[in-house]
Amino acid sequence: MxxxxxxxxxxxxxxxxxxxxxxxxxxxxxxxxxxxxxxxxxxxxxxxxxxxxxxxxxxxxxxxxxxxxxxxxxxxxxxxxxxxxxxxxxxxxxxxxxxxxxxxxxxxxxxxxxxxxxxxxxxxxxxxxxxxxxxxxxxxxxxxxxxxxxxxxxxxxxxxxxxxxxEALLDPVTALSGSGPAYVFLLVEAMAKAGEASGLPADLAMRLARATVSGAGELLNQSPQPAADLRKAVTSPNGTTQAALEVLMAEDGVQPVMTAAIAAATRRSRELAQ
CATH class of the missing domain: 3.40.50.720 (NAD(P)-binding Rossmann-like Domain)
Structure with missing residues (x-):
């Protein structure tokens, strides 16, 4: 060598x-x-x-x-x-x-x-x-x-x-990080569409969504704090962020959907390995 x-x-x-x-x-x-x-x-x-x-x-x-x-x-x-x-x-x-x-x-x-x-x-x-x-x-x-x-x-x-x-862990790894960038891009799309539904022009909504997700990602990258702590730091009691998070963190909110999505991708990864 x-x-x-x-x-x-x-x-x-x-x-x-x-x-x-x-x-x-x-x-x-x-x-x-x-x-x-x-x-x-x-x-x-x-x-x-x-x-x-x-x-x-x-x-x-x-x-x-x-x-x-x-x-x-x-x-x-x-x-x-x-x-x-x-x-x-x-x-x-x-x-x-x-x-x-x-x-x-x-x-x-x-x-x-x-x-x-x-x-x-x-x-x-x-x-x-x-x-x-x-x-x-x-x-x-x-x-x-x-x-x-x-x-x-x-x-x-x-x-x-x-x-x-x-090696079996590579299936959920593929589901989480291998496919994960697509989930983030979908989040940007969803945020932009939600902004449009609230009255924003389409180009401004997409610009805000892209900048917010990429900026938050870089903040997460540079910070030693856990993601949960960063989330709590920008959530004022009874404020606008809390109102949104009550929807996103409900029993039928983001977590069960994401868990189901990762499970589906993990199953598909195992099928492809056969």
Missing amino acids: SDATTGANLLLVGCGKMGGAMLDGWLSSGVASRVVIVERAELPETLVNHPLVSAATGPGDLPEGFVPDVVVLAVKPQVMDSALPEYRALARPGTVFLSIAAGKTIASFEKTLGEGAVVVRSMPNTPAAIGRGMTVAVPNAHVTAGQTALCDSLLRAVGDVAWIED
Whole structure:
């Protein structure tokens, strides 16, 4: 494995939105010494002449002498089964396969790559595109401490990282944080529509909703206080916020709906893993 002073040799399979966001993080953080990208589409112009980046058509087209420390699997889950077998020859103790594909289990990777394959399965989310992602990862039994640290540095280049030992937890993780940005965007839509219903012009209602949610999110990010404490701090007794929260926090309010939504997404994640 490449040492910490030289960075790692990375093979990035798929360079879509998530793969591209991770690549940007690696190049800016210095964690990569060399990146070879396997991507059907042409590379962005900014990468064509990048000194650390080159392209390949597949594992049989790698630069001479290039041995990846990490093979990052960033293709869509629906094409993983057809793409992965080509990379079986790269499965060796010194190379870890890091997957960011939803619904693809460690067992499925071991079945294709071989029982001795070194595999880390992870679930990032879309704020990784701006370096504010949240990723949860789980290693198989063959991953060394050094490989865990390397994968952590790759994932941390686009946000925060949490490691777990129970792979089954990735289903509710997917439901909460993987799908979670969509819930926040829906909240913005709902707030804007509610503002319109109260008489605001549509453009102003959306502007207020976007700024409020993004600003509150950044306040939460910067504050060490629990979310509940921040909520209480802006809720004056018998004020407008309390009037709204009495509706949102009722027995049939936000919490039971959100609990049902997360449960539905968790069930679907488990179905996709079958």
